[in-house]
Amino acid sequence: MQKIIAFAIAACLVPLAAQGQSWLGKASYYSSSGNKTASGASFHSAGLTAAHRTLPFGTPVKVTNLENGRSAVLVVNDRGPFVRGRIIDVSSHAAQVLAFRNQGVARVRVDTFRD
DSSP: OOHHHHHHHHHTTTSSOOOOEEEEEEEEOOOOSSSSSSTTBBBOOOEEEEEEESTTTOOEEEETTHHHOEEEEEEEEEEOOSTTEEEEEHHHHHHHHHOOTTSEEEEEEEEEOOO
């Protein structure tokens, strides 16, 4: 329930937040439900979460699929991706929301927000 509330608050604040850092690159998705993430939380493929190599756990990021313009606000709770040329891994549900689950990989923009 807390995750749903946190996501709803983050989604409402996205248009109001000033943009911080941005990256362009490739995203992939993963689903290993039940396994622990690097943050210690259980991974749920139905969540709107992401893995990033360096951003702090709990960081909200806006991920935009550059092929179709779809975007979603995700929360970083894991480390990765560990494949050259990829900048973020997203949960399988996030990949579905971003409409690239069937392709497996998409060109994306990842934006953080200033405090």
